[in-house]
Amino acid sequence: MSPTRQPDQPPAGAPRAAVPPAPSPPSPAADGGGAPPRQRLDGPTDRTLTHRERIDWHFHDQHQLVHPSRGVLRIFTAGGAWVVPPHRAVLIPAGVAHAHQAHGSTRMRTLAFPRSTDLQRTGALRTDRPTVLAVGPLLREVIVALSDAEPAAARSTRQRRTLEQVAIDELRRVDALPLLLPTPADDRLRALGALLHDDPADPRSLAELGAAVGASERTLSRLFHREVGMSFPQWRAQLRLHHSLILLAAGSTVTATATACGYAHTSAFVEAFRHAFGTTPGRHRDPAPPPDRVTPRRSPRPRSG
Structure with missing residues (x-):
């Protein structure tokens, strides 16, 4: 079962800049809700969250890479909150209970990796808490390619696994960003x-x-x-x-x-x-959008006569 999504829109006409950010969601234990539910990850996802929409506490058996290509995400755990700007990503380790909240209309793309996947090389990624990452052009394109539904459906298993391995290789060399606010x-x-x-x-x-x-x-x-x-x-x-x-x-x-x-x-x-x-x-x-893919144009045929 998917965790509850809770839109929290400001009143119409209100000056949104004057609205303080919502407080951190209480942990399930503090809220009397017991252990958070397990959410199954069946593969990459691409979804849009509205301003201040929340995804309640849950955890996964797999590592999850979350990439907001638009908007800002806040990720909460018992140990603190992380803010994920657009065109960055956050790796959430398997088994770590967390909740999400979007700020601004947010497009959230995700990838999933088995718990056994070795993502460490530089030591930048944590296995006990989320890590916010810089996302380079190659990793961004791979995330988009794997999470876009129609192109992904047309790929063979071998093509998909090749792209997933590229993502893993990129994650092993990324730089971590200091965006934790400890609780x-x-x-x-x-x-x-x-x-x-x-x-x-x-x-x-x-x-x-x-x-x-x-x-x-x-x-x-x-x-x-x-x-x-x-x-x-x-x-x-x-x-x-x-x-x-x-x-x-x-x-x-x-x-x-x-x-x-x-x-x-x-x-x-x-x-x-x-x-x-x-x-x-x-x-x-007001970020400049990533450059569009350019489709090669056919050379014009020479005119006869």
């Missing part, structure tokens, strides 16, 4: 995180936020390093970048996104975005 376990860090998820532009210092959640600055600083492996400024910067991707997918301007994410100057936001994602927020929001 802390401590209740005080969770309360602090909820405040910043509601308003990423909140300018309060760690000491001021600590006063709001009932903990000292020193205690919170120690907890951040111990539970999420980064400092509070690093964690807040990552949260703001996550938020910016979601706002851009919803149609927000670069300037409005910078303000909503707490940047005093748009130029500072552009530089932070470029450093994290390798492109500017303007180019990310």
